[in-house]
Amino acid sequence: MLFTLPNLFTLGNLICGCMATGAAFHGHFVWALAMIVGGAIFDFFDGLVARALGISGPIGRELDSLADVVTFGVAPSAMLFQQFGLVVYPEWLQPLAPYLPYSAFLMAAFSALRLAKFNIDERQRTGFIGLPTPANALFWASLIVGQAAFLASPRFNALWLFLFMLMFCFFLVAEVPLFALKFKTLGWEENRVKYTFLAVALVILFLGYHTLGVSVIAAIILWYIIWSLLVWKVR
Numbered sequence: 185m186l187f188t189l190p191n192l193f194t195l196g197n198l199i200c201g202c203m204a205t206g207a208a209f210h211g212h213f214v215w216a217l218a219m220i221v222g223g224a225i226f227d228f229f230d231g232l233v234a235r236a237l238g239i240s241g242p243i244g245r246e247l248d249s250l251a252d253v254v255t256f257g258v259a260p261s262a263m264l265f266q267q268f269g270l271v272v273y274p275e276w277l278q279p280l281a282p283y284l285p286y287s288a289f290l291m292a293a294f295s296a297l298r299l300a301k302f303n304i305d306e307r308q309r310t311g312f313i314g315l316p317t318p319a320n321a322l323f324w325a326s327l328i329v330g331q332a333a334f335l336a337s338p339r340f341n342a343l344w345l346f347l348f349m350l351m352f353c354f355f356l357v358a359e360v361p362l363f364a365l366k367f368k369t370l371g372w373e374e375n376r377v378k379y380t381f382l383a384v385a386l387v388i389l390f391l392g393y394h395t396l397g398v399s400v401i402a403a404i405i406l407w408y409i410i411w412s413l414l415v416w417k418v419r
Contacts (some may be wrong), residue, residue: 188239197223201255204325208262209299213332216263217325217398223255224318227267249299256317260324264288264349267328267396272341284342287349294353301357315355315409318380321404323352330399340357355409362412379413 204219208410234240268285277284295317302308327335334340363377372379385404392400 187319188231188244189246190234190244193226194244194251197226197230197255198247198251200226201251201259201396204255205262208259208266210300211266213263214381215265215327216259216330218253220259220321220325223259224250224322227252227255227318228310245303245349249303252272252299252317253292253296256321257292258289258297260294260321261290261295263325263328264291264345267335268342268345270332270336271345272338274341274343277342281342284346285345290353290402291320291324291349291356294356298356310366311364314358314360315352315362317356319405319408320352320356322404326398330397330402360413361416362409363415377415378412381408384411 200219200223204216204223207213207216209217227248230244237352252337263290265285268288273281273284297312298317301314302312305313305314335345362382365378365382369375384407388403388407389400392403
């Protein structure tokens with residue numbers, strides 16, 4: 185069946201992604217962020233509902249990836265495309281100013297690669313190999329909304345934005361394990377990595393919201409990456 189309840193949630197994710205993309209191209213970054221958050225909520229519930237109802241199938245899996253490419257790949261790339269038009273360009277980079285914004289869509293391409301890899305990678309049932317696309321999208325959307333003044337200041341120019349984007353494109357497909365917030369039990373020994381992450385994330389949220397605004401989401405995602413890398417190196 186096409187119109188199962190999980191598929192309707194997935195379509196809600198897709199519609200949110202389309203709306204976020206349109207909002208981004210019109211410079212409405214707050215609305216774009218809100219729609220990406222909405223898409224993430226739909227994305228969470230489509231799998232939850234599918235498992236609760238025992239409904240799964242190839243159509244749902246394919247549709248989920250297609251929706252994720254739009255919401256967590258194209259939409260943040262559109263926001264980044266617009267942001268490239270707002271940042272400062274050093275004098276030596278001025279000849280590339282009309283063209284560099286299009287490099288933002290590399291992130292959409294790497295997001296698609298990430299999703300295709302996830303679909304066939306049996307290692308990612310309990311964790312992630314590479315940065316999940318929703319985390320990447322929320323990082324960029326919240327950063328662009330919350331740090332608009334800094335990103336448009338001379339202290340942060342187009343070259344830094346380009347290099348920062350390339351770093352996250354690498355993280356999307358890198359062979360680096362990142363933990364997933366999935367709990368089979370509530371015991372400390374099995375979940376100390378997750379509990380430590382959540383405790384520090386709450387501290388970042390409460391202490392950083394007044395100074396960082398919504399970009400505190402980006403700070404938490406950055407902490408997630410750093411903590412995953414530290415755990416990986418120790419292990």
